[in-house]
Amino acid sequence: MTCEDSCLETDDEDCRLTTRRLVLRQARMSDAPEIATHANDLQIAQMTSRIPHPYGLDDARAFLGAARDELIVAITRRADDRFLGLCSLAASPTPGAAELGYWIGRPFWGNGYATEAAQAAIDYGFAVLELSAIEVRCRVINTGSRRVIQKCGFGYVGTGLSTSLVAGRVASETYRMDRRTWQSLKSWQTPE
Ligand SMILES: CC(C)(COP(=O)(O)OP(=O)(O)OC[C@H]1O[C@@H](n2cnc3c(N)ncnc32)[C@H](O)[C@@H]1OP(=O)(O)O)[C@@H](O)C(=O)NCCC(=O)NCCS
Structure with a gap:
């Protein structure tokens, strides 16, 4: 699954989804230091399937460098271009469907960013990728993610x-x- 030929908005050869407060764009190798900083957090690793702990720059580089059938999106803040976290749409075993994943760096929790990013990714998945369904999983103890969902x-x-x-x-x-x-x-929507 790639962004190619299916961008909602194209800018500087990047796929960009713009929401009220966020810009979602394809993750790139220059994001590795920010990813390593924020993903090196046990509270993030233990709620996700693929993040080891501890997590360093080499892990982030290997993650970004691995070829896979998945769209990896950096979640950044429009106001200051700050890196906030990652969001992904991965191929699902269900034909035509994708699996949504996300994490937000701990300093930025509780601002509605995960919900805003997930909603943009869902719109992209259905409107642009023409998915038939999107699935998401969270640990039963992950109250915050369940609420996002x-x-x-x-x-x-x-x-x-x-x-x-x-x-x-x-x-x-x-x-x-x-x-x-x-x-x-x-x-x-409420009729006008
Ligand atoms: C889960 C996570 C993505 C949420 O990010 P976020 O930007 O803080 O999420 P939002 O602000 O959009 O929404 C969080 C919601 O959960 C609620 N919440 C968070 N922790 C909670 C808790 N312990 N108990 C009850 N509600 C909680 C918030 O109040 C908010 O709901 P509200 O808007 O109704 O008040 C973030 O905490 C994270 O990255 N966690 C670690 C990785 C992870 O869990 N990824 C998802 C894997 S399925």
């Missing part, structure tokens, strides 16, 4: 086991939004 409008699918590099086999909840639900959410 709820605020985006996902529906609960079920609870099962998933794997975290740091935490091992963990109980996690799966949520899903199909295309029709997204279309309905987008048209759910």
Whole structure:
């Protein structure tokens, strides 16, 4: 899954999604130091599947350099271009669907940034990539992420086991939004 030929807005050869407070653009190697700084946090690693701990610059470079069927997006703040975190849309085993992932650096938690970024990624996934569904998983103990998922409008699918590099086999909840639900959410407005 790539940004090529499917950008909502193109600028400087970057794919950019612009929201009220954020710019989401394809992650690049120059983001590695910021990624390493913020991802080297046990509270982030233990809530995600693939972040080891400790996490250093070489880990960030290897992550960015690995070829994979996934869109990795840097979440930055419009006002000052500050790097806030990462968001991803990865190929899902379900044909036509993708799996959403995200983390925000701890200094920036509690400002609604994850929700704003996730909503932009969802719009991109359905409007531009023409996905049939988007899935997202969070650990059962991840109250903050569950709240993000709820605020985006996902529906609960079920609870099962998933794997975290740091935490091992963990109980996690799966949520899903199909295309029709997204279309309905987008048209759910008060008539003028
Ligand atoms: C989960 C995470 C992405 C949230 O980022 P964020 O930018 O703070 O998220 P938002 O501000 O958009 O929304 C967080 C919501 O969770 C709520 N929340 C956070 N921690 C909570 C807690 N312990 N109990 C109850 N609610 C909590 C917030 O109040 C907010 O809801 P509200 O807007 O209704 O008040 C961030 O904490 C993070 O990166 N955590 C580690 C990695 C991770 O969990 N990634 C997701 C993997 S599924």
